[in-house]
Amino acid sequence: MKAEKQKEWNYRRIGNFGKEFTFSPLASCSSKMEIDHEEWTFSGNRSEEHTQPATITETLMTTVPIVPMSLGDIFDRLFKLIGKTWIRNLILACVILIVPVLILTVGMNAFFSSIAALAKENEPGEHLAPHQLFAMLGSMGWFFLGLFLFLLASAASTLSITIVSCAEMSGEPMTWQEALDRTFGIRLARQIGVSVIQAVAFSGLILVPYVMLIVAIAMRSTMLGLLGGCLLLACIPIVVFLFIRWAFTTPALGWESLGVFASFRRSWGLVTNNWWRVFGILLLMSIIVSFATSLVMTPVYLITLWKFFASYFEMIGSQGSELRDPSVFLEGLHSFALGIGIVAGLSSVLQMLVTPLYHVVLYFDLRARNNEFSQPSPLGTQPLA
Amino acid sequence: MTADDVDLQPQPSNAAVRDSPELRLDGSWETHGRSPNTAAVVALLGIGAIFFNAESILAAVAIGIKILFSGVPEAEGGVLDRLAASMKFYGGPIRLAVLISEFAFLLVPALWLVKRWHSSDVRGYIRLKNGAIVEILIAVLATLAVIPTGEFIADNLVKLMHIPARLLEINAEVFTSRSELEFGWLIIVVCVTPAICEEVFFRGFIQRTFERTMGWKSVLLIGFLFGLFHFQPLGLITLSILGILFGYFFYRSKSLYPSMAAHFTNNLVAIAVLYRPDRTVETEMVSTQQLPIWLVGVTLLVGVGLLFLYQRVTVRHFSVTAQQV
Numbered sequence: 001m002k003a004e005k006q007k008e009w010n011y012r013r014i015g016n017f018g019k020e021f022t023f024s025p026l027a028s029c030s031s032k033m034e035i036d037h038e039e040w041t042f043s044g045n046r047s048e049e050h051t052q053p054a055t056i057t058e059t060l061m062t063t064v065p066i067v068p069m070s071l072g073d074i075f076d077r078l079f080k081l082i083g084k085t086w087i088r089n090l091i092l093a094c095v096i097l098i099v100p101v102l103i104l105t106v107g108m109n110a111f112f113s114s115i116a117a118l119a120k121e122n123e124p125g126e127h128l129a130p131h132q133l134f135a136m137l138g139s140m141g142w143f144f145l146g147l148f149l150f151l152l153a154s155a156a157s158t159l160s161i162t163i164v165s166c167a168e169m170s171g172e173p174m175t176w177q178e179a180l181d182r183t184f185g186i187r188l189a190r191q192i193g194v195s196v197i198q199a200v201a202f203s204g205l206i207l208v209p210y211v212m213l214i215v216a217i218a219m220r221s222t223m224l225g226l227l228g229g230c231l232l233l234a235c236i237p238i239v240v241f242l243f244i245r246w247a248f249t250t251p252a253l254g255w256e257s258l259g260v261f262a263s264f265r266r267s268w269g270l271v272t273n274n275w276w277r278v279f280g281i282l283l284l285m286s287i288i289v290s291f292a293t294s295l296v297m298t299p300v301y302l303i304t305l306w307k308f309f310a311s312y313f314e315m316i317g318s319q320g321s322e323l324r325d326p327s328v329f330l331e332g333l334h335s336f337a338l339g340i341g342i343v344a345g346l347s348s349v350l351q352m353l354v355t356p357l358y359h360v361v362l363y364f365d366l367r368a369r370n371n372e373f374s375q376p377s378p379l380g381t382q383p384l385a
Numbered sequence: 386m387t388a389d390d391v392d393l394q395p396q397p398s399n400a401a402v403r404d405s406p407e408l409r410l411d412g413s414w415e416t417h418g419r420s421p422n423t424a425a426v427v428a429l430l431g432i433g434a435i436f437f438n439a440e441s442i443l444a445a446v447a448i449g450i451k452i453l454f455s456g457v458p459e460a461e462g463g464v465l466d467r468l469a470a471s472m473k474f475y476g477g478p479i480r481l482a483v484l485i486s487e488f489a490f491l492l493v494p495a496l497w498l499v500k501r502w503h504s505s506d507v508r509g510y511i512r513l514k515n516g517a518i519v520e521i522l523i524a525v526l527a528t529l530a531v532i533p534t535g536e537f538i539a540d541n542l543v544k545l546m547h548i549p550a551r552l553l554e555i556n557a558e559v560f561t562s563r564s565e566l567e568f569g570w571l572i573i574v575v576c577v578t579p580a581i582c583e584e585v586f587f588r589g590f591i592q593r594t595f596e597r598t599m600g601w602k603s604v605l606l607i608g609f610l611f612g613l614f615h616f617q618p619l620g621l622i623t624l625s626i627l628g629i630l631f632g633y634f635f636y637r638s639k640s641l642y643p644s645m646a647a648h649f650t651n652n653l654v655a656i657a658v659l660y661r662p663d664r665t666v667e668t669e670m671v672s673t674q675q676l677p678i679w680l681v682g683v684t685l686l687v688g689v690g691l692l693f694l695y696q697r698v699t700v701r702h703f704s705v706t707a708q709q710v
Contacts, residue, residue: 072419079423288427291434295613302618310547316465317549 066169066373069365074281078361085168086353088176089161093352095180096157097150097345104146105341109334110139116333152192154348158356159183159191159254165360166255187253193260194249201242205235244279245271250356251363270366278362285358293350300346304339308332408509414502424502425594432494432586433614440486447478465551472558479559480574487582495586503594511589512635516642523695524634524643525650530688531630532654535623537681542619544675561659571656580649587611587628588635588644596636604632627651633692637699 069077114136118128128136160176160183167174174182212228215221245268252263252270271278302309311332367373414424451474460470496507504510543553560575562568587607595603611628612621627648634643 072414072417075427076417076419076423079420079426284431287434288430291437292430295430295433295616298616299613299618299621306546310545313549313552314547316552317547 066364066368068369069361071281074358074361074365078358081165081168081357081361082354084173085161085164085357088164088174088179089353089357090349091176092160092164092179093157093349095176096153096160097348097352100146100149100153101341101345101348103142104150104344105338107139107142107144107146108337108341110337111136111143112333112337114139116330119330150344150348151195154352155191155195156183156188157352158250159187161352161356162250162254162360163187165357166251166363169360169364170255182254187257190253190258190260190263191250194246194253194263197260197264198246198249202239205239205242206232209235240279241275244275244282247271247278247282247359248363248366251360270363270370274366274369278366281362282358286355289351289354289358292354293347296350297343297347301339301343304342305336306339307335308339408504408506410504412499412501412503412505415504421503421594421597422599424498425591428495428498428502428594429591429610432491432498435494436486436490437616439490440482443486444479444482447482448475451475451478465549465555469551469555469558472555476559476561480570484574484578487578491586492582495582495590499590511585511593512639512641513585513589515638515640517638517640517698520634520638520640520695520698521643521646523691523698524638524647527634527688527691527695528627528630528647528650529654530684530691531626532651533676533681533684534688535626537676537678538626539620539623540675542622546619548619557659560656561661562656563661565662568656568660568662572653575656576649576652579652580645583611584631584635584641584645584648587614588632589641592632592635601636604629604636608632634695637695637702639699639702 114132118132118136121132122128160179163182164174164176164179167179209228209231212231213225216223216225216228246264248267248270249263252258252266253260256263256266258266309332414421455474458470458474460467496511499507499510508514560571562571587610591610592603592607595606599606608627608629608631609625611631612623612625615621615624617624631644631647634647635641638644
C-alpha cells in the first residue's frame with residue numbers, strides 16, 4: 001500500500017514538471033472504440049479485450065492518475081485543465097453563443113430605442129398610439145426570442161465544454177469539432193430536459209411561498225404572510241441541497257451518455273456522503289469565479305457603456321446638483337443595449353471557460369472517491385461497454 | 386552572455402532559490418509539486434474576494450456603529466449635497482474599515498499562505514531584505530517623476546466622461562484632511578498601510594510566485610492586475626502604470642523596500658494635495674485645471690532617465706554569480 005502511494009506520488013511529481021513519460025496500465029481501450037453507453041453499468045466490468053497491457057505516452061494532464069484529490073490538487077488540476085482546453089472551449093463558446101447574443105443585443109437595442117423615442121415624442125401622462133405600442137411589443141418579441149436562444153445556447157456550450165473537459169481528463173483529447181458533433185443531438189435534448197426540470201424545481205420552490213407572501217400582503221393576512229415567510233425560509237436550504245445534489249448531471253449525461261432521470265440519479269449518487277465537501281468546494285469556486293469575472297468585467301463595462309455613462313454624468317452635471325434633466329440621458333439609452341449585449345456575451349464566455357471545468361474536475365474526484373477507477377490509469381474513466 | 390541577457394531568460398520553477406540560495410521551499414504546495422502559478426492565481430482571487438467582501442462588511446458595521454452613537458447626518462440641498470455630507474460623516478468609519486481589512490484580510494492571509502504553501506522562511510520568500518538606500522531613493526524619485534503623467538491620463542479620462550467636479554470632490558472626501566492630526570491619521574491609513582499590506586501581497590507574494598515561471602513578464606501581469614484590483618475603471622491605466630513601476634522596482638532590486646517606499650510616496654502625494662489645513666478658507670478641493678503638457682513631458686523624460694539609472698544600479702542583482710546559475 002505504501003509502495004502504491006509512493007508510486008502515485010512519483011507520477012504526480014513528474015507530471016508537474018511537464019515531462020512526458022511512459023507507463024503501462026493494466027487496462028486500456030481504443031479511442032475509436034464504439035461504446036454502447038446505454039448498456040454500460042457503474043460497476044465497470046471490463047472485457048478481455050480491454051485488459052491487455054498497453055504502453056501509452058501521454059502528456060501532463062492525461063498521465064496524472066485520477067485518485068481522490070485534496071483541495072489543492074483540485075485547484076492544480078483545474079488550472080492545468082483550463083490551460084489545456086481554453087482555446088477549444090473559447091471557440092466552442094463563441095461559435096455557439098455569438099448568434100443568440102447578437103439577436104439578444106438587437107432586441108434590447110430596439111426595445112431601449114423605442115423607450116427613448118416614446119419619452120421624446122410623448123408628454124407625461126399621454127396615452128401610447130397603437131403604432132408605438134406595436135413597435136415596443138415587436139422589439140420586446142425580439143428581446144425574448146434572443147433571451148430564449150441565449151439560454152439554449154448557454155446549455156449547449158456548457159455541455160460541449162463539459163465533453164471537451166471530460167475527454168481531456170480521461171486522456172483522450174477531443175477537438176472542438178468533435179465536441180460540437182457530440183453536443184448537437186440527443187445529448188443536447190437531454191441537457192435541455194435536465195435544465196428545464198432543474199429550473200422548474202428551483203423556481204417552483206421559491207415562487208410558491210413568494211406568491212403566498214404577495215397574496216398575504218394584498219389580503220392583509222398575517223397568518224398567510226407568516227406561513228409564506230416560514231415556507232420561503234424553509235425552501236432556501238432545500239434549493240441549496242438539491243442544487244448540490246444535482247450539480248453533476250451535465251457531466252453524467254454529456255460524458256456517460258445517460259438519460260435525463262439517470263443523470264439525476266447519477267449525480268445524486270456521486271454526491272452521497274460528500275455533500276458538505278461538494279458544497280464547500282462549489283461555494284469557494286463560485287466565489288472565486290464571480291470575483292474574477294467582476295474584476296475583468298469592470299473596465300469592460302466602462303468601455304462598452306462609455307456613451308451611456310458619459311450621458312448619465314452629463315445629466316447630473318447639467319443641472320448643478322439636481323437630477324432634473326433626463327433628456328441628455330435618453331441619448332445614452334441608444335448605446336446602452338449594445339453595451340449590455342457585449343458585456344453579457346463576454347461575461348458568459350468567461351464563466352463558460354471555468355465553471356463547467358471545475359464541475360468536471362470535481363466529478364472525476366467524486367468518481368475516484370467512489371472507487372470507480374481500479375488503478376491510477378487515465379483510461380479508467382472511459383465508459384466501457 | 387551579459388548579466389542582462391541572463392535576466393531575460395525564462396526562469397525555471399525553482400528560481401526562488403536564485404537570489405536566496407539558502408531559501409527552503411518546504412511549504413505544502415511545493416512539496417506536492419504543484420504549479421506555483423496556480424498557487425498565485427488561487428491566492429490572488431481567494432484573498433481578493435475575502436478582502437473586498439470583508440472590507441464592505443466592516444465599513445457597513447463601522448458606519449452602523451457611528452449612526453448608533455451620533456445619529457444620521459442632516460443635510461440640506463440637492464442629492465449631491467446630501468451625498469457630500471454623508472461622505473464627510475462616514476469618512477472616519479470607512480478609513481477604519483480600510484485599515485483593519487488591509488491588515489487582517491490582505492496582509493495576514495498572504496503571510497499565512499506563503500508560510501503554509503511555499504516556505505517557512507517568509508521574509509526570505511517575500512524579499513523583505515537587502516534594501517539598498519540608493520535603490521530606494523531612485524525608486525522614490527522615479528515615482529515622483531511619473532505621477533504627473535498618471536494624473537494627466539486620469540484627468541483626461543475624467544473629462545471625456547463628463548464627470549462633474551462636485552462628484553470628484555465627494556469621491557476625494559475620504560482622502561481629505563483638515564487638521565494636522567487628521568493628516569497624520571491619513572498617512573497611517575492611506576500611505577503606510579497600503580505600502581506594507583498591498584506590497585507584501587502583490588509584490589512579495591503574487592509577483593514573486595509568478596516570477597518563478599514567468600520572469601520579467603510577471604512585472605507587467607501583476608502591474609495590470611494591481612490596476613484592476615482597485616475597481617476604478619477610469620484610473621485603470623494610471624494604476625496599472627504605477628503597479629508596473631512598483632513591480633519593476635521589486636523585480637530589479639530583489640527587495641520589497643523600494644516598492645514599499647515608492648507606493649508610500651505616491652499615496653503621500655495624493656493626500657498632501659488634498660490637505661486643507663485652513664477650515665475658514667473655501668478652497669477648491671479637486672483641481673479642474675489640467676497639468677500643462679510640457680510639465681508632463683519633462684517629468685516623464687526625467688522618470689524614464691531615472692528608470693534607466695535604476696536598471697544600471699540594480700544590475701549587480703542579475704550577475705551570473707548572484708543568480709547562482
